[in-house]
Amino acid sequence: MKIKNIFTYCFISSLFLFSLICIWKILVTLQGIELTNFNFNKLFIFGIILCAINLLIGKKLNLNIKIILLALLFSIFDYFISTNLPIWYSFGIFLISLFFFNNIKDYDKNFLSKNHSSQKLFFNFLTLFGITLFSFVILFPFYMMLVTSFKTQALLLLNPLDFSINFAQGLPELFKSYFIVFKDYNFGRYMLTSTIVSLGTVIITLIFAIPAAYAVARLNFFGKNFLSTSILIIYLFPAIVLVIPLYTIFSQLGLRNSIEGLLIVYTATTLPVAIYMLQGYFKSIPKELEEAGIIDGQNWLGIIFKIILPLSLPAISSVALYVFMIAWNEFLFSLMFLDRPNTFTLSRAIQFLNIGAETPRQYLMAGSVVVTLPILIIFVYFEKYLVSGLTAGSVKG
C-alpha cells in the first residue's frame, strides 16, 4: 500500500512538473528561440528522483530552504542537458520548479499513508495543471492575433514560430498595419457604422422592451401567459431560418445595404431576450412602491419613468451591454444584407478583407484586433453586468 502510494506520488508529480516545463518550452520556442527537444526521458527521471528526495527530507529541513535547493538542482540539471539557451530561459525553469516544489513541500511519509492520498494528489495537480493549460489554450489565439498584427509579411514567412514583439523598431513601425487598415481599408468608417448600429440597436430595443416587459410583469391582460411563453420560443428560432425570407422581402423593399434595415432586424432579434430579462427583474421590485405612486396620482408612464426605471438600472445596464455585444458581434445578417463597402460593419469588413485575394495576414489580424478589443474592454470593465446578462440570455448563442 505504502510503496504503491510513494510510486504514484513520484510518477504523478514528475509528470506534472514535466508538463509545466513543456508549456514553458513551447512559450520559449514561440519567442523565436530554437528549441527542438522536450528531453522527456532525462527530465522525467530526474523529476522522479527529486520528488523522492523531497519525500525523504520531509520536514527535517526548513521548508523554504528545501524548495530553493530542489529548484536549483533541477534548473542546473536542465541547464546542462540543453545547450545555447539564454539566461532568462533557465530563470523561467527555476521559477517554475520553485512553484512546483512549493506545492509538494508538505508531502511526506505521513501524508502518503493517509486515506485517498494519491487521489487527492492527483486532483490537486490536475487543478493546477488545468488552470495553466486552460489559460494557455484560451489566451494563445488572442496573443497570436495581437502579435501577428505587429509583424511584417516577410518576418511572418521567415519564421512562423517567432511571436516576439520587437519594440526596438519604434512605435510607428510597430503599428504600421493599423495605420494601413484605417487609412487604406477604411476601417474608421466601418467602426463608426458598427458603433452606430450597435448603439442604435441598444436604444431602440430598450425603448420597445421596457414598456412591454413592464406590461408582462405587472399588468393583467388577456393572453399574458401565452405571450410570456412565446417570448422564449421565438427567441430559440435561429437567424438562419429567417435569412432567406428576410433577404427576399428586404431586397424587394430596397432595405438591403442600409443601416435602417440592419437596425430593424437586430432590434427584432434581440427584443425577446430583452423583454424576458427585464420582466424577470421588474417582478422582483416590490409592488408597494408602485401603489404609493398611484396614490400620488402618477399614471403608468410616470410609474415606469419615476419608479421602475431608477430602481432597475442594474438590470437595464446588463440588458444594454448584452444587446450591444450581440449587435457588435453579429455576422450573418450583415453578410446577407450588406454588399456595398460603404455600409459595411466591422465584422463584414473583415470577412470582405479575408475573401479579397491575398490580403496580408497582418492587416487581417489588425482588423480582428480592432473588432475584438472594444468588446473585451467593455467586458472586463463591466464584467458584473455582462455576466448576469450572459447568464440570463444564454439560451441563445
Next chain:
Amino acid sequence: MSSKLAKIEKRTAYLLILPSVLLVFSIILFPIFSNIWISFKNVELKDLRIPEPRAKKLVKSIKDNPTQIKIIYKLRNSSLTQEITNVKFKDKYPDNIEPISLNNKCQFKSNLLKCELGNWPKKYRENLEIVFQDTNNQEISKKELKSYKPKLSGKSQNILLTYEFTLNNFKKVIKDKAFIDLLSTTFYYTFFGTIGAIVFGILAAQMVNQKFFGRTFMRSVLLFPYVAPVVALAYTWELLLDPTSGTLNNLLINYQIIDGPINLLGQKYVTLNILGFDFKLRLALTTVIIFEIWRYFPLAFLFILARLQAVPKELYEAADVDGANPIQKFLNITLPQILAVISILFMIRFIWNFNKFEDIFLLTGGASGTRTLPINVYQQGFSIGDIGMGSAVSIVIVVFLLIFMFIYFKLLGKRADEN
C-alpha cells in the same frame, strides 16, 4: 369602479406591448411562415428583382431646322425572365411644343405625352421616335427638354405572390443522395460539440470553484472566447491551423511530433491506427467541433459554476467524515446537484449548435465534409441561387427545431414540477 380600472389596465397593457409584438411578428414570425410559402415555389435569386419598364430619352436636333426636334425613347424590359403587362408611359414637355405626328398608341394633351404601350415580353426592346415642332416657330432649347424624365409604369407578376406551387424543392431535398450525409454531419457536429462544451465546462467550473490566487481574473479569461466576435476568432484559428505557415503545424514539426504538415481544416478524413485497427476520423469536422467547444464551453462553465457555488458545504463535510474519496464525492454529491443544470444546458446548446452557421462558414465554408444543414441553406439559397431550395432546407431545420423545443419544454416543465 374596479372593472373600469381593470379595463384601463388592459388597454394600457396592450398599448405597451403592441410595438414589440408588431416588430417581432413582422421580422421573426412572418418570415418563418413565409419560408413555407417560398419553399413550395420555384424561385431563384435572379427572379427577386422586380421587372420594371425603363426608358432612355435621347434628344436630337434636326439638320437645318432648329424649330423641330427629334426625341428618341429607348424602351426596354429590365427583366430577362418575366413579362410586363399594361405598360404606361408619361412625359412632360415645355410650353409651345407639339408633336408633328403621333402613332395611335400615344396622345398629347396639355404638355403631356401619354402612351399605352401594351404588353412587353421578357428582354423586350423598342425605340419610340417622335418629332416635335415649336408652335411659335422658335428655336427649341435642348436643355429644357432633357430636364424632364419620362415616367413608366406597368404590371408585372411578382413571382413571390403567384399561386403556382411545386413540390419539387422538397423532392430534391429528400432525394438528394447527400441528404443523409448532411443530416449525419449535422448531428455529429451538434452532439459532440455540445457534449464537449459541457465536459470542459464542468472541468473549468470545478477548477475555478476552488480558492487560488487570481481566481476572478481566471473567470474573466475563461469567458473571452464567448464574448469576442466570431469573425476575428475564426480567422485567427485559420491562421493558427494553416498547413504551411500556421503555428500549430510548425510547432509540432519543430518538436518532431509529426513528420509533415496536416491540413486540419482542409482534409476530410484521416486514418488513425489504434491498437492495430484503422479508424477513419473526419478531420476537418473534428477541428470545427474543437473550435466550437473552445468557443462555447465558457457558457456551460458559467452555468455550472453558478450551480456549484450553491451546493451546501455541509454535504462535502459529511462526505469527509464518511471517508469518501474525491471521485466518490464528485460522483455522489456534485454530479447529482448539477445534473438538472446540465440537462437544460444540453438541450439549449444542442438547439443552438444544430443551427450554428457562422463558425463553420468562416472556418471551412462547408468544404471538406463540414456541410451542415444551416450551411446548406446558405449554399442552396445564395451560392447556387435557388431561393426555393434554401427555404425548403430551412423548413427541414424548423421541423427538427420544433421537435427539440418540445423535448426542451417538457424537460423544463418537469424541472419546474420538481422544485
